[in-house]
Amino acid sequence: MTSARLLQAVDLHVRAGSFPAVRGVSADFEPGRFTAVIGPNGAGKSTLLRALLGLSPPESGEVRLDGQPLRHWTRAQRSSALAYLAQGEAVPESARVRDVVALGRGAGSWKWGLIPTRPWTDEDEEAVRGALDRTDTRRFEHRKISELSGGERQRVSLARALAAHPRYLLLDEPTNHLDLAYALDVIRYVRCEVAGGLGVVAVLHDLNLAARADRLVLLHQGQVLAAGPPDEVLTPDYLHAAYGVRVSVTRTAGRLLVIPED
Numbered sequence: 304m305t306s307a308r309l310l311q312a313v314d315l316h317v318r319a320g321s322f323p324a325v326r327g328v329s330a331d332f333e334p335g336r337f338t339a340v341i342g343p344n345g346a347g348k349s350t351l352l353r354a355l356l357g358l359s360p361p362e363s364g365e366v367r368l369d370g371q372p373l374r375h376w377t378r379a380q381r382s383s384a385l386a387y388l389a390q391g392e393a394v395p396e397s398a399r400v401r402d403v404v405a406l407g408r409g410a411g412s413w414k415w416g417l418i419p420t421r422p423w424t425d426e427d428e429e430a431v432r433g434a435l436d437r438t439d440t441r442r443f444e445h446r447k448i449s450e451l452s453g454g455e456r457q458r459v460s461l462a463r464a465l466a467a468h469p470r471y472l473l474l475d476e477p478t479n480h481l482d483l484a485y486a487l488d489v490i491r492y493v494r495c496e497v498a499g500g501l502g503v504v505a506v507l508h509d510l511n512l513a514a515r516a517d518r519l520v521l522l523h524q525g526q527v528l529a530a531g532p533p534d535e536v537l538t539p540d541y542l543h544a545a546y547g548v549r550v551s552v553t554r555t556a557g558r559l560l561v562i563p564e565d
């Protein structure tokens with residue numbers, strides 16, 4: 304694919320505080336692809352994600368979107384193209400589900416209630432409904448966030464991000480703290496969006512969930528140890544090099560399965 308529609312890290316070096324957390328990462332993220340970023344704790348995954356969003360400026364190298372350095376994009380252009388679901392995202396407890404999803408439209412802010420910053424349009428309404436439907440949150444759209452389980456909240460945050468109609472969705476550990484069913488639901492919702500053309504970059508710890516991505520980027524000590532389709536990256540050798548754990552990798556019902564041997 305030409306660089307015209309790509310999100311790219313080009314020889315990216317990023318510091319987290321004083322620590323060189325990302326050291327020379329180059330990777331292409333495509334629309335209509337689900338890329339999982341994996342690697343051990345401290346490998347630089349979150350720092351890479353924040354740099355891709357323009358939230359952590361690189362020390363050297365650059366992030367490009369559509370072939371243009373991200374620093375040339377205005378903040379508004381960036382936030383309409385790239386949506387972010389942070390780890391443990393803070394959501395106003397007293398807000399109702401629908402209001403949180405509406406915040407994703409960038410038409411207002413929250414302070415004891417939704418404060419509009421521009422008139423609400425039919426397009427906004429349609430985007431919010433679509434996001435509620437596609438994350439199966441419409442049935443509790445009038446409930447307060449404080450009344451929801453962790454898994455339900457995560458779906459609402461996902462709906463909020465999707466309501467923006469981004470071109471890329473960047474997710475930091477979206478399945479953390481979710482039970483198996485909720486975690487699989489998140490992956491299923493993501494896959495549906497990807498089929499519709501969304502580019503997804505998700506930091507995942509569960510290698511068996513990551514195996515459901517189209518492409519993996521395995522980080523180790525701030526560098527790319529391996530990148531490619533899951534069966535090329537989830538190998539015993541790469542996983543031992545990254546995690547220091549011996550694993551066996553098998554294929555069951557057409558899916559890769561990583562089993563620790565320790």
Ligand SMILES: Nc1ncnc2c1ncn2[C@@H]1O[C@H](COP(=O)(O)OP(=O)(O)OP(=O)(O)O)[C@@H](O)[C@H]1O
Nearest residue numbers: 319320321322324343344345346347348349350351
């Ligand atoms: N503000 C900071 N000051 C110093 N070091 C930091 C800071 N933030 C992060 N780091 C370090 O940078 C490295 C990469 O952190 P990062 O959060 O990107 O890793 P990660 O792969 O997302 O880890 P995890 O899987 O544990 O969330 C870690 O070693 C971390 O301790």
